[in-house]
Amino acid sequence: MIEIDDITKTYGENTVVDRVSLVIDPGTICVIVGTSGSGKTTLMRMINKLVDQTSGAIRIDGEDIAGIPAYELRRRIGYAIQGHGLFPHRTVGQNIATVPKLLGWDKKRIADRVEELLTLFQLDPAQYRDRLPNELSGGQQQRVGVARALAAKPNILLMDEPYGALDPVIRAKAQEDLLAVQRQFETTIVLVTHDMEEAIHLGTKIAVMDKGQLLQHDVPQQIIANPATPFVAELIGSAERPFRLLSLGKVADHIEPGEVAGTPLDAGVTLRDAYAELLWSGRPALPVTRDGKVIGQVTLAQLARLAARPQ
């Protein structure tokens, strides 16, 4: 659990983070959203002491981080950033091994961990371990960056716009990978982004920041349905609200009995994708399949109800 307690950061006259309090539950993804200059990155960087707060306290599992040496704290917290920040003079394997090596793991354990992580991120160890980062594609570099952050099995992972430099197709894939990894290891993730779409997709809870202040911290449904301020509403975009709401649900949870004709949808797709498919096909309903077997249908009428503002 990360407790951010009345944190303020000022540079001279300038208040960058203004009395923010926030509790991030263990095993959840907290996405901090805001425009540039909102203080979101500064807030995140105070969690691993890359920035020192002017006042207030941050506790991790009840322990005040003020009492922990910065380098020791950072070795316990994974850190992944935009543009990956891989060490260009070290191989992929050496990059991933950075933190375990700093912690003094033995050689065998480090080698096993590197292999495990490369496999987890779908990079063949034999092929990629000894390459230099500049011999990888952007998406691969980003995956190695996250693998490096996770190498010492941290409970907490901080991510600063990790997908900012990726094209949309690779970004979607990277987000799915992250969600899978997060579910598997139950890592607590704090992710900073300016992209509300990404926040809604990834966040267990979303923290919206503007001009150094925390405007709202809630689950995505609530942020969409009841934005605390006009600024939050603007970030979501009023025209996007029903679709964002639909993107939170899966077809699997809203299957109705019945058989209809048409190209079937997989139960795993989001309601938004199903809605788009329904509109595109021009049909009022489409069959839903799981593992290739038809298990029911999803209807336009039902989705329209789900997209309406929750009461």
Added chain:
Amino acid sequence: MRIGLLIRLIVLAVLLVFLIHPDTFAGFFSLFTKPNQPPIYNQGSLLDITLNHLAIVLTATVASTLIAVGLAILVTRPFGAEFLPLSRSLANVGQTFPPVAVLALAVPMLGFGTAPTLVALFLYGLLPIFENTLTGLTNLPPAVTDAAKGVGMTGWQRLLKVELPLALPVILAGIRLSTVISLATATIGSTVAARTLGEVIIAGLTANNTAFVLQGGLIVGVLAVLIYDALSALERFLMARTGQLGRAAA
């Protein structure tokens, strides 16, 4: 590239033959002598003088490298930042002083011989290395330095494992400049009785023997070109090895 390498190897071989058996080239150099003048330098072994010349340059460059890199590291640490202007002007002074003036000033203190030459070359070599090390250490990709901090490296670990290895090609470029300047400047050391190739040139000038002047000058010139090329090749290798070939060379 291959042809270039071949030419350099041939030039090196010719130089070695000349240094070991200078008489082989007596016919060629007699073209530049007046009647009854010796075509080949005869007041000492050319090989010994060349080795001595190189030893002086090497000693001075190693010393400048240690001091200049050390200073640059110091002033790029948080605690040393306020010394940055001071150390910069210090190195600049070393550069603006003409080497002859340094020699003239050093002789009364250090006497004639190698010592004043070493001091002059040392001071002269500081600036290029210092400036390049500074450039190398301050122009690192920000994402990389941020990540080095973020993974929990201490200040020393960041310096040794990330900053210096990445800055190494740029530092080496400074050392290369400094070495080549020293190679040429060392000849002046012979005016205060240091045993360098300047001796051969000066002997040629006083005896009005063009062959001597040519010999001294050619050896220094060829050495400078070969060493310059070798260090450039090492830099390119390091750039590739540290995955920085894409970055603009400083």
